[in-house]
Amino acid sequence: MSHRLLTAITRSIARPSRRIVVGAIRSSSTCNDPKHSKQPHFPCVDAHAARESRLAASISSSSPDQSQSGPEPPYARPNPASYHTYHHPSPLPLAYYPTPLPSFNIAYESWGTLSPSKDNVILLHTGLSASSHAASTPLNPADGWWEKFIGPGKALDTNQFFIICTNVLGGCYGSTGPSSIEPATGKPWATRFPILSIFDMINAQFCLLDHLGIKKLYASVGCSMGAMQSLAAGWLHPERVGKIVSISGTARSSPSAVAMRFAQRSVLMADPNWNHGFYYDGLPPHTGMKLARQIATITYRSGPEWDQRFSRKLRPLPETDLPAPGFPRTPALCPDFLIETYLDHQGEQFCLKYDANSLIYISKAMDLFDMTLPTLKSLNLKTSSPSSTQNGVNPDAQQHKTSHSKSHPPPVNPPPHLSDLAAGMAPLAHIPTLVLGVQSDILFTVEQQRELADALRMSGNENVSYYELGGVWGHDTFLIDVLNVGGAIRGFLS
Amino acid sequence: MSHRLLTAITRSIARPSRRIVVGAIRSSSTCNDPKHSKQPHFPCVDAHAARESRLAASISSSSPDQSQSGPEPPYARPNPASYHTYHHPSPLPLAYYPTPLPSFNIAYESWGTLSPSKDNVILLHTGLSASSHAASTPLNPADGWWEKFIGPGKALDTNQFFIICTNVLGGCYGSTGPSSIEPATGKPWATRFPILSIFDMINAQFCLLDHLGIKKLYASVGCSMGAMQSLAAGWLHPERVGKIVSISGTARSSPSAVAMRFAQRSVLMADPNWNHGFYYDGLPPHTGMKLARQIATITYRSGPEWDQRFSRKLRPLPETDLPAPGFPRTPALCPDFLIETYLDHQGEQFCLKYDANSLIYISKAMDLFDMTLPTLKSLNLKTSSPSSTQNGVNPDAQQHKTSHSKSHPPPVNPPPHLSDLAAGMAPLAHIPTLVLGVQSDILFTVEQQRELADALRMSGNENVSYYELGGVWGHDTFLIDVLNVGGAIRGFLS
Numbered sequence: 009m010s011h012r013l014l015t016a017i018t019r020s021i022a023r024p025s026r027r028i029v030v031g032a033i034r035s036s037s038t039c040n041d042p043k044h045s046k047q048p049h050f051p052c053v054d055a056h057a058a059r060e061s062r063l064a065a066s067i068s069s070s071s072p073d074q075s076q077s078g079p080e081p082p083y084a085r086p087n088p089a090s091y092h093t094y095h096h097p098s099p100l101p102l103a104y105y106p107t108p109l110p111s112f113n114i115a116y117e118s119w120g121t122l123s124p125s126k127d128n129v130i131l132l133h134t135g136l137s138a139s140s141h142a143a144s145t146p147l148n149p150a151d152g153w154w155e156k157f158i159g160p161g162k163a164l165d166t167n168q169f170f171i172i173c174t175n176v177l178g179g180c181y182g183s184t185g186p187s188s189i190e191p192a193t194g195k196p197w198a199t200r201f202p203i204l205s206i207f208d209m210i211n212a213q214f215c216l217l218d219h220l221g222i223k224k225l226y227a228s229v230g231c232s233m234g235a236m237q238s239l240a241a242g243w244l245h246p247e248r249v250g251k252i253v254s255i256s257g258t259a260r261s262s263p264s265a266v267a268m269r270f271a272q273r274s275v276l277m278a279d280p281n282w283n284h285g286f287y288y289d290g291l292p293p294h295t296g297m298k299l300a301r302q303i304a305t306i307t308y309r310s311g312p313e314w315d316q317r318f319s320r321k322l323r324p325l326p327e328t329d330l331p332a333p334g335f336p337r338t339p340a341l342c343p344d345f346l347i348e349t350y351l352d353h354q355g356e357q358f359c360l361k362y363d364a365n366s367l368i369y370i371s372k373a374m375d376l377f378d379m380t381l382p383t384l385k386s387l388n389l390k391t392s393s394p395s396s397t398q399n400g401v402n403p404d405a406q407q408h409k410t411s412h413s414k415s416h417p418p419p420v421n422p423p424p425h426l427s428d429l430a431a432g433m434a435p436l437a438h439i440p441t442l443v444l445g446v447q448s449d450i451l452f453t454v455e456q457q458r459e460l461a462d463a464l465r466m467s468g469n470e471n472v473s474y475y476e477l478g479g480v481w482g483h484d485t486f487l488i489d490v491l492n493v494g495g496a497i498r499g500f501l502s
Numbered sequence: 503m504s505h506r507l508l509t510a511i512t513r514s515i516a517r518p519s520r521r522i523v524v525g526a527i528r529s530s531s532t533c534n535d536p537k538h539s540k541q542p543h544f545p546c547v548d549a550h551a552a553r554e555s556r557l558a559a560s561i562s563s564s565s566p567d568q569s570q571s572g573p574e575p576p577y578a579r580p581n582p583a584s585y586h587t588y589h590h591p592s593p594l595p596l597a598y599y600p601t602p603l604p605s606f607n608i609a610y611e612s613w614g615t616l617s618p619s620k621d622n623v624i625l626l627h628t629g630l631s632a633s634s635h636a637a638s639t640p641l642n643p644a645d646g647w648w649e650k651f652i653g654p655g656k657a658l659d660t661n662q663f664f665i666i667c668t669n670v671l672g673g674c675y676g677s678t679g680p681s682s683i684e685p686a687t688g689k690p691w692a693t694r695f696p697i698l699s700i701f702d703m704i705n706a707q708f709c710l711l712d713h714l715g716i717k718k719l720y721a722s723v724g725c726s727m728g729a730m731q732s733l734a735a736g737w738l739h740p741e742r743v744g745k746i747v748s749i750s751g752t753a754r755s756s757p758s759a760v761a762m763r764f765a766q767r768s769v770l771m772a773d774p775n776w777n778h779g780f781y782y783d784g785l786p787p788h789t790g791m792k793l794a795r796q797i798a799t800i801t802y803r804s805g806p807e808w809d810q811r812f813s814r815k816l817r818p819l820p821e822t823d824l825p826a827p828g829f830p831r832t833p834a835l836c837p838d839f840l841i842e843t844y845l846d847h848q849g850e851q852f853c854l855k856y857d858a859n860s861l862i863y864i865s866k867a868m869d870l871f872d873m874t875l876p877t878l879k880s881l882n883l884k885t886s887s888p889s890s891t892q893n894g895v896n897p898d899a900q901q902h903k904t905s906h907s908k909s910h911p912p913p914v915n916p917p918p919h920l921s922d923l924a925a926g927m928a929p930l931a932h933i934p935t936l937v938l939g940v941q942s943d944i945l946f947t948v949e950q951q952r953e954l955a956d957a958l959r960m961s962g963n964e965n966v967s968y969y970e971l972g973g974v975w976g977h978d979t980f981l982i983d984v985l986n987v988g989g990a991i992r993g994f995l996s
Contacts, residue, residue, distance in 0.1 A: 025510065048693040051779055053771050104830050199542040202832045263812045263841040264805030270842045275769050277547050278789050284544055295772050303765050303797065311758030311947065318757045319919070320872060336598050336880050339697045339870055341767065341862060347757040348764045368835055376833055378814060386830050425813070450944075453805065502690050 052342035052352060056295040059359075063291050086227065091115045091140050091147035091175075091182055094216045100177075103205035105386040110191050114176040114216050115182025117138050117148070119158055120166035129222050130164055130501075131213065132173040133230030133237035136370050137362050139181035142173040156490045163494035163499075169226060176237075177212040178204045178369045186365035187288060194264035199285030204369060206233070206377045209391055210240045214248070224248045227501055231255035231493075233370070236377045239460075242436045243379065243393045252441040253497055255486045256449055257461060258456040259379040265451055268307045269371040272300035276364055279471055285365050293364045298355035300367065305354040310448040310482035318346040379463075380428035391435060416474065419462050426459060430466035437464075440471035442500040444493065446485040447478055474502055516830075546836035546846060550789040553853075557785050584642035585609045585634050585669075585676055588710045594671075597699035597881040605684050606709050609634050609669040611642070613652050614660035623716050624658055624995075625707065626667040627724030627731035630864050631856050633675035636667040650984045657988035663720060670731075671699045671706040672863045673729035680859035681782060693779030698863060700727070700871045701883055704734045708742070718742045721995055725749040725987075726946065727864070730871045733954075736930045737873065739886045743938075746935040747991055749980045750943055752950040753873040753923055753957060760946055761867040762801045766794035770858055779859050787858045792849035794861065799848040804942040804976035812840040813924025874922035885929060910968065913956050920953060924960035931958075934965035936994040938987065940979040941972055967994055 013324070093115050098109035117140045122129065132142055132154070143152035143159065159307065164171050175183040178201075185386040186201040217225070228249045230238035235257020242249045258265075279296030281287055322344055331337045343349045378384075441464055445457025454476055461474040475496050481488050587609050593602035611634045616623065620850025624638055624650070637646035637653065651657040658665050669677040672695075680695040680745075711719070722743045725733035729751020737742045752759075773790030774780055816831070825831045837843045900967055913920065935958055949969055955968040969990050975982050 048778060050771065052768070053776075053778065056772060104832055106829060115656075175995075199544075199835070203835070253897070260814070262805060263808035263814065263839065264800075266814075267800050267808065267841050267845060268840050270837070270839075270845060271793075271800060274546070274796055275793050277544065277835070278550060278793060280549075280774075284542060284547065299765075299769050299772060302768055306758075306761050306765060311756060314761065315756035320757065320877075335600060336882055338598055339866065340773070341693070341697070341866060343764070345757065345760050345764075345869065347761050351761060351764060352768075370836060372833065375839065375966075383814075388830055 015226055032270070048341075055356070056298070059294055060291065063294065063360075067291075087148075088182065090145075091117050093182055094219055096212070096215045097449070098221075100208065100212055100215070101210035101388065101390070102202055102205050104203050107202075107306065109177075109184070109202060109208075112177060112184035112212055113182065113186075113188070114177065115210055116172055116216060117142070117145055118170060118172045119143055119145065119164075120168075120170045122170040126220075126222050127224065128169050129217075129225050130169045130171045130227045130229055131225050131241065132158075132171055133213075133215070133228070133234030133241075134173065134176060135232035135234055136374065137358075137367065139179070140173045140175045141181075142171075150439045153487065155498070157494050163490070163497040165498070166230065169501075172216075172220075174213050174216065176233075176370065177209045178366060178373065180363035180366040183212075185363065186285065187363045196286075196288040198288060198331075198365060201365070201369065202418065203376075204373045205387065206240045206373050207235045207244060207387070210244050210372070213237075214245060217248075225250055227251040227253060229253040229255075229497065230257065232257060232483065233374050235452075236374065238374065239379065239433075239436065240377075242441075243384075243391065243433070244389070246435045246439060247392060249439055251501065252436065252439050253444075253500065254286040254441065254460065255444045255493060255497075256446055256457075256483055257429055257460070258377070259433060259450050259460050260425065260456075261375050261377050262453070262456060264453075266375045268303065268451065269375055272303050273368050273371060275303065276368060279364075282364060285368075287364070292360070294359045297362070297364055300350045301355040301358040305351055307451040308482060308484045310450065310480050312348050312448060313480040313482060316480060318350065321346045323349050343463055379432040380425055381421045381431040382428060384432045395448055416461070416465060416472075418466070419458075422462070422466075426463055426466065429459070429463035433463050433467045433469075437468040437471070438471075440500075441469060442473045442475075442496065444475045444477065444496050446482065447476055448480050449483045449485070451483045531558050542835075544836055549850070550792070553788055554785065557788065557854075561785075574852040581642075582676065584639075585611050588713055589678055590706070590709045590713075594702065594706055594709070595882065595884070596696055597701050597883055600882070601639075601680070601696075603696060603702075606671060606678035606706055607676065607677075608671065608706055609673075610666055610710060611635060611639055612664060612666045613637055613639065613658075614662070614664045616664040620714075621718065621720065622663050623711075623719050624663045624665045624721045624723055625711070625719050625735065626652075626658065626665055627722070627728030627735075628667065628670060629726035629728055630868065631861065632850075633673070634667045634669040636665075647981065651988050651991070657984070657991040658723065659992070664996075666710075666714075668707050668710065670727075671703045672862065674857035674860040674862060676728065677706075679857065680779065680863055681857045686882050691778075691836060692782060692859060695863065696869045697861070697870075699881065700730045700734045700867050701738060701881065703739050703867070705732055707731075707735070708739060711742075719744055721745040721747060723747040723991070724751065726751060726977065727868050729946075733873065733927075733930065734871075734935045736935075737878075737885065737927070738835040738883070740929045740933060741886060743933055745995065746933050747938075747994065748935065748954065749938045749987060749991075750940055750946045750951075750977055751954070752871070752946050753927060753954050754919065754950075755869050755871050756947070756950060758947075760869045761795065762945065763869055766797050767798065767862050767865060769793040770862060773858075776858060779862075781858070786854070788853045791856070791858055791861070792853035795849040795852040795900065796845045799845055802976060802978045804944065804974050806942060807974040807976060808841055810974060812844065815840045817843050845858065872882040873926040874919055875925035878926045883885070910955070910959060910966075912960070913952075916956070916960075920957055920960065923953070923957035926961075927957050927961045933963070934967075934994075935963060936969075936990065938966045938969045938990050940976065941967065941970055942974055943977045943979070945977045 074196045093113050095113050097111050100112055101108045115280060138153045141148055141152045142154040144150060144155060158166065166236055175181040177183055178185045180187050186197050188197055190197045199303050225248060228238045228241040233253035238252050238254050239259055242252045276282060276293055276296035281291050282293040282296055287293060295371035323346060411478045443457055443461045445454050447454045464472045477485060477492050479489065480483060486493050587607050589607050591605050593604055595602045595608055632647045634848060635642055635646045638644060638649060656662045669675040671677055672679045674681050680691050682691055684691045719742060722732040722735040729748035732748050733747050734752055736746045744860050769785055770776060770790035773787035775785050776787040776790055781787060817840060837846045907973040937951055937955045939948050941948045955966050958966045971979060971986050973979060973983065
């Protein structure tokens with residue numbers, strides 16, 4: 009048994025057994041249990057220890073080969089035959105560091121047929137935790153995360169377009185990220201991985217496009233973080249992006265969105281299993297991941313949806329737990345309302361499906377995203393725009409003109425950062441852009457959608473299509489509303 | 503050294519030392535550190551272990567007397583001379599259990615002078631984590647949580663009124679709660695304490711009023727959870743409440759508010775120190791409390807406030823950490839944006855000031871609060887209303903009339919629960935009520951304020967004063983906006 013494996017088992021078993029001993033001491037102190045209640049039970053808390061034990065057991069039963077790198081959640085054992093992988097053997101410059109990333113892999117999938125002139129390509133960008141599997145393929149027939157939006161006659165029409173979706177740099181589904189092996193050490197990068205910018209992700213994607221011989225995209229399309237990437241692609245390579253689609257995104261992360269992602273990173277990093285990010289030869293921080301996903305889920309949907317879907321309904325009780333006739337149902341501190349069981353379930357489903365460090369790094373990249381000119385100037389970025397200066401910023405950017413029509417009047421009393429944003433977005437002034445947002449979105453608020461459209465118009469972009477959707481689905485609308493989201497995209501791309 | 507103390511020290515020291523050993527193993531594995539980054543440091547995570555060590559050290563240096571009950575955070579060592587305590591020696595019926603609470607204490611403070619006829623009393627209810635110390639007193643000259651609202655000529659005018667504020671049942675500032683000693687066992691109740699209803703809290707308060715010989719309140723006043731209590735007081739004792747003030751409250755907790763409190767309870771209960779609630783002879787779940795407070799703080803303020811206050815500003819770096827000229831600042835995974843340092847600070851300040859079990863129990867009581875008739879009927883409640891039925895529900899409640907004026911038209915397409923709410927609130931139909939809400943509140947949304955006012959009017963209440971405030975302070979507006987919140991209260995009470 010390897011030293012790593014032994015350490016992992018020791019760590020995993022130490023905690024549950026300590027819990028059990030402590031519990032035993034406590035229960036002996038409550039033998040004079042009062043009339044009120046039985047000894048309290050907390051299945052929602054015990055579930056964490058039970059998961060830990062299952063994971064520990066999976067180590068000890070794993071084959072010697074697997075044990076070399078510790079017990080791995082499913083994401084760490086992807087089937088490389090189910091997607092394509094591009095290996096880039098040379099260094100990638102990074103926005104926040106003088107030293108480049110030595111080399112990297114990008115996992116990708118595609119749909120449709122590449123035209124002989126390679127002019128029908130749509131690059132589709134994912135949200136935070138999605139993989140390249142946006143739709144089913146012959147290599148992987150499982151439904152993808154945007155199954156209903158990709159295909160013949162759909163929003164991204166495979167009769168017309170060749171669609172490429174990558175797993176982002178920093179992710180854990182085949183592209184290089186914190187869980188990947190660092191060439192210099194032969195061990196996982198963990199938190200020695202450099203903090204990424206959304207722009208770094210785009211530069212990695214364009215290395216893939218170069219490899220594929222694709223000179224210009226018909227369109228760059230993305231939702232949520234993918235919308236940030238979509239805008240960043242246009243900024244870095246304005247001559248290589250024909251159209252931009254930004255659904256429920258932003259050009260400048262708001263402090264309230266940073267706050268909500270900070271809360272998720274905090275609970276994750278407080279999980280002792282996280283161990284400063286060096287958990288790849290031990291047990292992953294599954295409890296922190298579950299708690300983080302519960303918080304995230306709150307930001308993905310909306311109060312009005314839950315009013316309709318759950319209201320104040322309680323979970324059904326097993327017959328043995330039903331109160332006696334005429335007595336009220338005793339509440340529980342563990343999930344009791346349906347909204348609680350829903351959040352618990354969402355966390356449970358996700359907690360072993362994604363790498364914790366990838367979540368931390370990618371959510372941080374979202375926080376850092378800011379296309380105001382002063383921020384862009386401070387980064388180590390180069391654009392392919394011929395009009396750009398050495399540091400990638402257009403010197404004419406400050407002298408923006410406005411392109412507001414009567415139906416889109418310029419904002420009254422625009423805040424100072426809006427001018428900075430318009431200046432920063434000047435390279436996108438000639439790219440037709442669709443901005444679509446959702447009024448019930450609490451993560452990328454509708455105010456941010458208006459800000460984005462205003463900044464683009466102030467930068468001189470005369471081809472900004474802007475839509476706001478109603479409905480109660482909040483941020484997740486882009487995953488659900490095929491009719492309205494799909495329709496707007498289809499109209500804009502045609 | 504007592505067995506408890508020994509257990510506590512063993513538990514507290516076991517974890518930090520394990521962390522250090524694991525860290526040492528890791529650092530030896532990263533001696534071939536790549537060019538990118540130094541060995542990563544996470545001061546925000548190490549702060550948890552450092553706090554744990556400080557707490558453990560405070561045990562071993564504590565006097566034998568203190569050690570009898572383990573290391574206690576400041577809330578558990580209140581100065582009983584700084585407030586009054588009423589001991590109720592007989593049982594208190596409970597809404598969710600057939601068995602009553604055997605006895606209880608209520609801590610309270612007062613301001614102003616009780617009139618000879620005892621007809622000038624305002625009962626002020628607290629929010630979730632506040633104590634009875636709403637304003638300074640001769641016994642405790644420190645500022646209270648509503649210092650600017652209580653005093654001569656202020657919103658609650660001590661020249662005119664005698665104001666009483668209690669610490670709620672279930673709390674940890676002198677009133678009986680999970681940290682109190684259970685008479686039957688001589689040990690802290692912990693999670694064997696019964697789950698409370700807001701109505702139970704009111705019943706305990708009215709035992710105090712009986713003891714003080716106060717037959718009728720001039721007004722019942724509260725903000726946030728205090729607003730729930732204010733409404734519950736009117737429901738249980740419609741003949742004993744002259745006026746009701748509900749600021750940023752609700753008569754029916756929404757699933758989105760339940761979700762946000764569930765997320766807080768989840769991170770708290772996942773802290774291994776929580777130990778199913780039995781931590782009173784060990785170390786408290788201070789990390790879980792910090793994480794829970796970070797989440798709570800997000801719900802107490804608003805995005806627009808943070809846009810104005812923090813925008814995307816970063817924390818100032820010490821000179822030694824500044825980047826070389828021309829190089830970008832390297833981001834950190836620990837708090838870096840001011841919004842992050844703010845949340846971190848709020849969590850740090852709170853994590854030892856309040857009892858974790860009290861937070862869990864009281865937040866649960868808020869989730870459970872629902873004045874719709876079917877829910878009220880299911881509880882074990884009695885009202886003092888002569889028109890009430892045996893189980894506390896007015897049989898005429900369903901036949902409500904509406905009292906909407908032209909400036910307050912009845913709601914269009916009211917959801918079914920609104921009729922149930924109006925029916926449930928029938929006992930309040932004759933009590934003048936002020937409902938005040940804040941448009942930027944994401945916890946008790948403005949839609950909930952409108953729902954409350956609509957339900958009261960539909961129940962036949964012809965004296966509902968309704969105000970909505972703008973501004974960016976969110977839920978916390980009631981603590982800040984003396985001019986508008988204070989003014990509305992003063993006008994309503996006069």
